[in-house]
Amino acid sequence: MVFSTDWSEWWRHFLDLAPDEPSNAVDFLRRRYVEEVQRAERFKQRAEKMHYRQYREKFMQMAKQKGQHAERIGKKSSNSAADCRT
Numbered sequence: 461m462v463f464s465t466d467w468s469e470w471w472r473h474f475l476d477l478a479p480d481e482p483s484n485a486v487d488f489l490r491r492r493y494v495e496e497v498q499r500a501e502r503f504k505q506r507a508e509k510m511h512y513r514q515y516r517e518k519f520m521q522m523a524k525q526k527g528q529h530a531e532r533i534g535k536k537s538s539n540s541a542a543d544c545r546t
Contacts, residue, residue, distance in 0.1 A: 489537035493530055500526035 500523045507519030 486537055486540045489533055489540060493533045493537055496526055496530035496533055500524075500530060 503519050503523035503526055507516045507523060510516040510519060
């Protein structure tokens with residue numbers, strides 16, 4: 461087996477990007493931001509439907525963590541977009 465040192469190809473495979481898709485970090489971060497916001501909302505919705513308090517609290521905690529992660533991704537995305545413009 462021969463290993464390739466083409467890191468851009470490796471990252472495309474790792475991040476599940478199409479080979480012909482432009483490798484724009486800002487677009488990737490924006491997609492990740494949307495995904496994380498959606499995950500946080502799903503955790504929150506599930507938590508609201510849970511009967512047992514300890515599980516509801518745990519899911520709300522996970523929703524909060526997902527929301528914080530989404531905010532970090534959003535900041536990176538906006539910083540990266542600003543860096544690209546300058």
